[in-house]
Amino acid sequence: MGHKQDIIEVGKRAWQRGWCADNSGNYSVRLGRDRFLVTRSGVSKGFMQVGDIVSCDLRGKKLSGRFDPSAEAVMHAAIYRARADVKAVFHEHPPFATGFALAGKGLEKPSWPELILNLGAVPCLPYRLPLSPELTRQVGQAIAKHDALLLGNHGAVTVAADIHKAYYRMELVEQAARVTLVARVLGGEKALSSKQVQELKQAAKRSKYAG
Numbered sequence: 001m002g003h004k005q006d007i008i009e010v011g012k013r014a015w016q017r018g019w020c021a022d023n024s025g026n027y028s029v030r031l032g033r034d035r036f037l038v039t040r041s042g043v044s045k046g047f048m049q050v051g052d053i054v055s056c057d058l059r060g061k062k063l064s065g066r067f068d069p070s071a072e073a074v075m076h077a078a079i080y081r082a083r084a085d086v087k088a089v090f091h092e093h094p095p096f097a098t099g100f101a102l103a104g105k106g107l108e109k110p111s112w113p114e115l116i117l118n119l120g121a122v123p124c125l126p127y128r129l130p131l132s133p134e135l136t137r138q139v140g141q142a143i144a145k146h147d148a149l150l151l152g153n154h155g156a157v158t159v160a161a162d163i164h165k166a167y168y169r170m171e172l173v174e175q176a177a178r179v180t181l182v183a184r185v186l187g188g189e190k191a192l193s194s195k196q197v198q199e200l201k202q203a204a205k206r207s208k209y210a211g
C-alpha cells in the first residue's frame with residue numbers, strides 16, 4: 001500500500017474509535033530528507049481520499065496538491081527537523097488522552113508495564129497557543145526525548161518509523177489514559193520502584209516481552 005493509502009487507513013481507524021470530531025487531527029509521512037505528505041485542512045479523517053493528502057517542505061510550505069495542508073503542518077515539520085529517525089507523525093485529540101492534556105497531567109508514573117516498555121513516560125507540555133511558533137518550538141524540543149507527548153489544553157502527538165506504528169502508539173497513549181483514569185477513581189495508580197522498573201526492562205529484554 002502507498003503512503004497516501006496508509007494515511008487514509010489510519011484516519012478511518014481513528015474516526016471509528018471516536019478520536020476525531022469534525023475535522024480534527026492531522027497525520028503525516030516523511031518522503032525522503034526534505035519533504036513530507038500531510039493531511040489537508042478541513043477534512044474528516046474518517047472519509048479522506050487520495051487528493052486530501054498534500055506534500056510540504058520541512059517548513060510546512062505546500063509543494064504540491066490541490067488543497068492547503070493542515071495548518072498544523074508546521075508542527076510536523078518541526079518534528080521532522082528535530083528527529084531524522086522519525087518517518088511519521090500522528091496528531092489527534094482522543095478523548096481520554098486529551099482529558100489528561102486539559103487537566104495538564106502527563107502519563108508519567110511508571111505503573112503499567114505496557115506503557116513503561118513501549119513508550120516510557122508521556123509528559124504533558126504546558127499550554128501554548130495552537131499554531132504558534134512557541135508551540136512549534138516547544139514540540140520540536142520535547143520530541144527529542146519522547147515518542148509521545150500530550151500538548152497542554154490541546155491533544156496528543158506520537159511519532160514513529162511509519163504511520164501505522166505512530167497510530168498504534170496513539171492507541172497505547174489513549175489506552176494508558178483510560179486505565180490511569182480508572183486507577184485514579186480507585187484510589188490512584190501505584191508506581192513501581194526504580195528497582196522494579198529495571199527488573200522489568202531486563203526481563204523484557206531477555207524474553208522479547210513488550211507488556
Ligand SMILES: [Zn+2]
Binds near residue numbers: 025072091092154155
Ligand atoms: Zn491539534
